[in-house]
Amino acid sequence: MRHARGHYGRKVGKNEVSWNDSPMLPSIEDLELRNASMNWLRERTRDGELSVHYIELAEGFSFQGVRRPLKDRQRGIHSSRGFGTAWTITTTYREDGRERPYDDAPGPDGLLRYQWQGKDHDHPSNRALRNSMTQKLPMIWFWGVAPGEFRAIFPIFLVAEEQEKHQFVVDLNDQWETAAVGAESSELVKSYREGTVRQRIHQPVFRQRVIRAYETQCAICGMPRAELLDAAHIVADKEPDGIASVPNGLALCKIHHSAYDHDLLGVSPEYRVVLRDDILEASDGPVYEHGLKDAHGQSLRFLPRRRSLLPDAALLAQRFDNFLAAPVPPHRPPDILFKR
Ligand SMILES: [Zn+2]
Numbered sequence: 162m163r164h165a166r167g168h169y170g171r172k173v174g175k176n177e178v179s180w181n182d183s184p185m186l187p188s189i190e191d192l193e194l195r196n197a198s199m200n201w202l203r204e205r206t207r208d209g210e211l212s213v214h215y216i217e218l219a220e221g222f223s224f225q226g227v228r229r230p231l232k233d234r235q236r237g238i239h240s241s242r243g244f245g246t247a248w249t250i251t252t253t254y255r256e257d258g259r260e261r262p263y264d265d266a267p268g269p270d271g272l273l274r275y276q277w278q279g280k281d282h283d284h285p286s287n288r289a290l291r292n293s294m295t296q297k298l299p300m301i302w303f304w305g306v307a308p309g310e311f312r313a314i315f316p317i318f319l320v321a322e323e324q325e326k327h328q329f330v331v332d333l334n335d336q337w338e339t340a341a342v343g344a345e346s347s348e349l350v351k352s353y354r355e356g357t358v359r360q361r362i363h364q365p366v367f368r369q370r371v372i373r374a375y376e377t378q379c380a381i382c383g384m385p386r387a388e389l390l391d392a393a394h395i396v397a398d399k400e401p402d403g404i405a406s407v408p409n410g411l412a413l414c415k416i417h418h419s420a421y422d423h424d425l426l427g428v429s430p431e432y433r434v435v436l437r438d439d440i441l442e443a444s445d446g447p448v449y450e451h452g453l454k455d456a457h458g459q460s461l462r463f464l465p466r467r468r469s470l471l472p473d474a475a476l477l478a479q480r481f482d483n484f485l486a487a488p489v490p491p492h493r494p495p496d497i498l499f500k501r
Pocket residue numbers: 379380381382383384413414415416417
């Protein structure tokens with residue numbers, strides 16, 4: 162029996178379906194609806210910087226004079242009514258440590274997976290997903306960053322279905338035509354795709370979870386502007402694949418984040434801020450004095466209210482040891498720098 166050849170230049174078995182197996186043309190109105198919803202989200206989230214609440218998604222936006230909700234109350238898979246195609250999918254927020262930590266990890270090819278609704282191949286939601294795949298429709302993925310709060314990731318595409326595992330393969334790139342889905346992908350393609358997953362999902366979701374846990378304040382100085390805050394990793398992700406948990410993070414303003422990452426300051430497992438000796442000895446203007454030197458010896462001033470979200474003492478200890486052991490770069494006064 163002859164197997165169909167998928168778009169990826171690889172044989173597609175009977176239980177795997179690629180999006181080129183039975184290509185169908187999407188309806189123009191469906192495409193317009195998706196396009197309009199993505200524009201609305203872009204504006205609403207300031208180009209993806211802000212999260213969006215369930216209530217706004219349920220109210221939806223106005224399209225050709227009709228309100229169109231972007232998310233269903235119960236289901237993770239939301240179809241665009243009248244077209245029989247899946248429009249948005251949702252990954253619900255899970256509190257750190259409560260569930261398998263890395264079920265959002267990419268597959269062997271570096272691409273993420275999205276589970277069917279239940280196990281029924283012909284469930285209307287699964288058929289809607291399949292239709293979106295064969296029509297190559299751009300979709301929206303809502304990732305929970307807090308109960309009822311989501312980060313919107315779009316456009317995404319379903320590029321294959323693994324029926325035995327009851328899941329679809331999701332691509333976040335526009336480069337999907339270049340290489341195979343499945344275990345055969347080259348290391349280069351895999352790492353490129355994983356980089357995209359990190360950049361488009363893992364880092365932003367980690368950022369929003371951490372900044373939210375710290376109620377939009379720098380742990381050291383209390384800076385309350387989201388634009389000036391980062392989510393710093395305490396230790397680099399050991400698992401390159403998943404989203405780091407909040408206890409491996411600190412909400413820090415740009416200055417304190419940079420100072421932390423360059424070992425100008427450390428945070429002890431007892432939550433005390435310690436500046437490197439040469440930084441303490443120098444004197445270089447008001448930001449330096451108040452922003453950095455005043456923090457020396459202080460405890461972290463702003464921490465999550467929930468115990469389960471507090472920075473992990475063991476991770477802090479590991480990082481603090483590195484800070485204490487880090488070599489101090491030689492201080493070079495200007496007369497040496499400019500002498501010829
Ligand atoms: Zn700060």
